[in-house]
Amino acid sequence: MITIHETPLFPETYPLDRLGKREDLLFFDIETTGFSGEYSNLYLVGCVYYEGGRWNLVQWFADTVSAEKEVLITFFEFLKRFPIVVHFNGDGFDIPYLLKRCRAYDLPYDFSGVTSLDIYKKIRPYRNLLGLESMKQKAIEQFLGVEREDIYSGGQLIEVYKDYLFSHEQVLLDMLLLHNADDLRGMPGILPILNYPDYLEHSFTLVDQELLTRNDLFGREYHALKLIYQSDYTVPVPFSRSSSVADLEAKGGQLTASVDLYEGELKYFYPDYKNYYYLIYEDRAIHKSVAEYVDREARIKATAKTCYTRRDGSYLPQFAPIFEPVLQKEYKDRITYFPYDDRQFAEQERNGGYVRHLLDYLCSK
Incomplete structure (x- = not known):
């Protein structure tokens, strides 16, 4: 097994205290030779953690097939130091895969002692609302404007790993480590995406309403209600969403809804x-x-x-x-x-019940 350790700089663009103490958080990502935990192998586990007043990145690489067991043991023993694991789709893939590999070696490890925070699961309900092209980590990085060096996918690197096992060429090892390291560096980088669940799952306060006069395609006048709400949370990248009867726009801590009146x-x-x-x-x-x-x-x-x-x-x-x-x-x-009655509506809409209803509807579209 090869162990790589470095101390990269990670800009903290999200309030980590919303997740827990810095020292309690373990970001992790794995690389495998396939999707099935029964018929493929784990060859790399990477972690990012905060210790000694700085961020650390550690990777455990199986330089031979027989080193897989050592990688598993090393990771799970290291995991005992942390009460919270943070990952991207780890609940769906990484964690079940690791448990299957532990069973294959009759290792007594599990994740029962930690809290799992899956960035993928937190943001998935808002994919349509945010207009995300996909739920891959790279798509979220692009949404937030995060750049990465790695140009390969995990699937493409399976053959690279097989070639490495045969040749042990350093250039192949560097490619494998870079992909995993970029996912790890990107994970704190995409943490600002959690601002969206924070923003959308908390109360909005109605601060203003205005009745607008508009014209349809035939020049006939109709009215639309413009509602302006304020949140205690902010979004890093503005987003907007439209339907046949309502438009929503979020910017900073403000949410504006325009709804056609009947x-x-x-x-x-x-x-x-x-x-x-x-x-x-x-x-x-x-x-x-x-x-x-x-x-x-x-x-x-x-x-x-x-x-x-x-x-x-x-x-x-x-x-x-x-x-x-x-x-x-x-x-x-x-x-x-x-x-609709302007005074009664303003009284009832103190906690943003109607705009939350609109958000739920647009999330489902």
């Missing part, structure tokens, strides 16, 4: 339609206790589709029936609405 008549559907009659000539439903006084020819038993009353006003769209009362254009429409 102005006119909508239907409120009563849930217990069996207790209502539909008035044919008035196009509305009334409770059976009142309907008994209406001419039988002017009423029929209501169905779920006809059990409604009409209401006129200004409404905000919603994509699940969260805000009451729920109104619709037609029964079972996917987009529903709730009444």
Whole structure:
């Protein structure tokens, strides 16, 4: 086994105290000859940790196939010093792979004593919202403007490792170590991506609202509501997202939403339609206790589709029936609405419930 140690400089562009004490954090990444822990081998484990007032990078490299067991033992013994492991998709690949290799050698190691923080899992729910092309580490680095030297993928380096086992050429070893080291150097570099879950998962405060007048393609006027929110957290790179009825833009600690208002008549559907009659000539439903006084020819038993009353006003769209009362254009429409009143809305929106609803919807698109 070959051990490489260096003390690189890592700019701390994310508040590490949100993760834990600096000295408690162990960033790690592995390199393997395949995806299956049963039928391939581990050949490299790299770690970044803070000790002695500086960042350290250590790599354990299996220079022979038989050195794999030594790499595993060395890593897991080293792991005992740290309560928190930080990684990129380690929950999905690295950790299960290491456990399978331990079982192959009947080694008694696991991750039960540590907290696992997977950067991939933290950011995955927001991929669509942020417009990430993929969830690979390199894609996130590009989103944040992080540059790397390495031009090879882990899959491409499998053949390089096989060639190294045959030739032991230094240039091949350098290629293998560089790829792993760049992933490790890049991991603290991509930590600012965690600002997005921090930002999106905490409360927003409504600081301003403005009713805008716009024109559609045919020159007809309509109104849109501009909502400005403030967060205690900030995003390093602005992002925006649009749908047919709402636009969102995040910059720094501010989030701006522009939502088209529906102005006119909508239907409120009563849930217990069996207790209502539909008035044919008035196009509305009334409770059976009142309907008994209406001419039988002017009423029929209501169905779920006809059990409604009409209401006129200004409404905000919603994509699940969260805000009451729920109104619709037609029964079972996917987009529903709730009444908008500037004063009442400002009072209700202290903690950003509506904009969070919009964010959840745009995350799922």
